[in-house]
Amino acid sequence: MDDSHELKSSFSRRHFLELIGLGAIGVTAAGSIVLSGEYLSPNVVKEAPMRFKIGSPETFPPGSVTLDKDHKVFIVRAKEGYFYALSAVCTHLGCIANWKADDGIVACPCHGSKFDREGRVIDGPAPRPLQRFSMSLDDLGQLVVDRSVVVGEETVLKV
Numbered sequence: 001m002d003d004s005h006e007l008k009s010s011f012s013r014r015h016f017l018e019l020i021g022l023g024a025i026g027v028t029a030a031g032s033i034v035l036s037g038e039y040l041s042p043n044v045v046k047e048a049p050m051r052f053k054i055g056s057p058e059t060f061p062p063g064s065v066t067l068d069k070d071h072k073v074f075i076v077r078a079k080e081g082y083f084y085a086l087s088a089v090c091t092h093l094g095c096i097a098n099w100k101a102d103d104g105i106v107a108c109p110c111h112g113s114k115f116d117r118e119g120r121v122i123d124g125p126a127p128r129p130l131q132r133f134s135m136s137l138d139d140l141g142q143l144v145v146d147r148s149v150v151v152g153e154e155t156v157l158k159v
């Protein structure tokens, strides 16, 4: 083997090792930046707002029960036309209940609790009725639900 070949081979090996070293430093730096970014940015779980609009009264036919999944609320419009909002969160262990139109009840899929359309417990293990939330009309005639305000069973919104 001549000297020039040995020198060239040695240079290539050294050059290769330098590239690996630089690559490792680059990967480490990139990882540090990503981890720093995750540490500095807030780890926020986006919750649906407590007070929200659900539309105009005409969009809810009399006698209807409509589940708003995003806000975990049933919008109930009685046959007489008035409204109330029931929590869809089961009072047993917090599963989201469903409206069973054929049976005219709210049923929890987790452990079988049943509620009437007023939110009263028909069948346990749920220990309490579904919560009823404040409803109002805004200046534009849109229905507004406020989950931060729990109201009594007799409270309805007449429109």
Ligand code: FES
Residues within 6 Å of the ligand: 090, 091, 092, 093, 094, 095, 108, 109, 110, 111, 112, 113, 124, 125, 126
């Ligand atoms: S969470 Fe609804 S019955 Fe258990």
